Amino acid sequence: MNRLNLYMLFFLFLSNFVKAQSINAFAVYNTKLAEDNFSFKASLYFDSNHSTYISKQNNNPVWKIKRESYEGSYLDIVSDEVYTDTVGHLVLKTVNTPILTVRDFCDKNEPFIYDDSVEIDWKIKSETKMIADLKCTRATASFRGRRYEAWFAPEIPVPYGPWKFNGLPGLIVKLKDKKEEVVIDLFSIDLSYPGKELIQIDDTAKNKISFRQFRDCLDREWERSDKEIKATFAQLQAEHPSLEIELEAPKKRIATELEFD
Structure with a gap:
């Protein structure tokens, strides 16, 4: 069966499923994106027609995460500062459209809204395995510069998944890229969730951008942050010349999405 017929059958099945049953569900994922030095829990609320992915909510405009570890006598400090607020980072999807509405941050106290057209060319494989009591099927795809492996659950016939990942004939429950810089796993799911009002994003002219x-x-x-960090380390080295300081900084911004059409 070719891919076109497979997707036609899927959407026909989904349409019949929606008529027969209204889904209100809530899933939690353990999530690690490439640009983050830490894992976090993110939530996916979905029904038969919409999904809302929420992550990195915090009461402070700058969420500071710090991790310390020793390698022999050396102290290794890894820290992150995430710009956010109580609403958090959002990805909204509606069935039968490739356009995602994304709420994200570039600077403190400055959430931006942008639309992103996402169509992932998944290759569905024959392998299956049980994940969280769900029979899942393997799929692979290349998406914006990374090669991904995903596992989805056909018994939950919705085309949703965590973050921007979507488009399979079943809920995505596990995903990672080839380098394992992006790793997402289902932590819990409630298929009888009483429902959550769909979040409305304020996309006023001020914060709506491309x-x-x-x-x-x-x-x-x-670039601004990189210059600031290097200047701070240079000053610290000048003030303490006997102190051995090693700064491991990337040469460019680390990102989950590396290439664009």
Whole structure:
């Protein structure tokens, strides 16, 4: 059976499923994106027609995460600062459209809204395995510069998944890229969740920008932060010349999405 017929059958099945049963579900994922030095829990609320992915909510405009570890006599400190707020980072999807509405941050106290057209060319494989009591099927795809493996659950026939990952004939429950810089696993799921009102995003003229503009903003912010960190380390080294300091800084902004059409 070719892929076109497979997807036609899937959407026919999904349409019949929606008529027969209304889904209100809530899933929690353990999530690690490439740009983060830490894992976090993120939530996916979905029904038969919409999904809302929520992550990195915090009461402070700058969520500071710090991890310390010793390698012999050396102290290794890894820290992150995430710009966010009580609403958090959002990805909203509606069935039968490739357009995602994304709420994300480039700077403190400055959430931006952008639309992102996402169509992932999944290759569905024959392998199956049980994950969280769900029979899952393997799929692979290349998406924006990374090669991914995903496992989805056909028994939950919705085309949703964590973050921007979607488009399979079943809920995505596990995903990682080839380098394992992006790793997402289902932590829990409630298929009888009483429902959550769909979040409405305020996309006023001030904070609605293009995806290209948002990426440019992230690049500028990374360059500013990189210069600031290097200046701080240079000053510290000048003040303490006997102190052995090693700064491991990337040469460019680390990102989950590496290439764009």
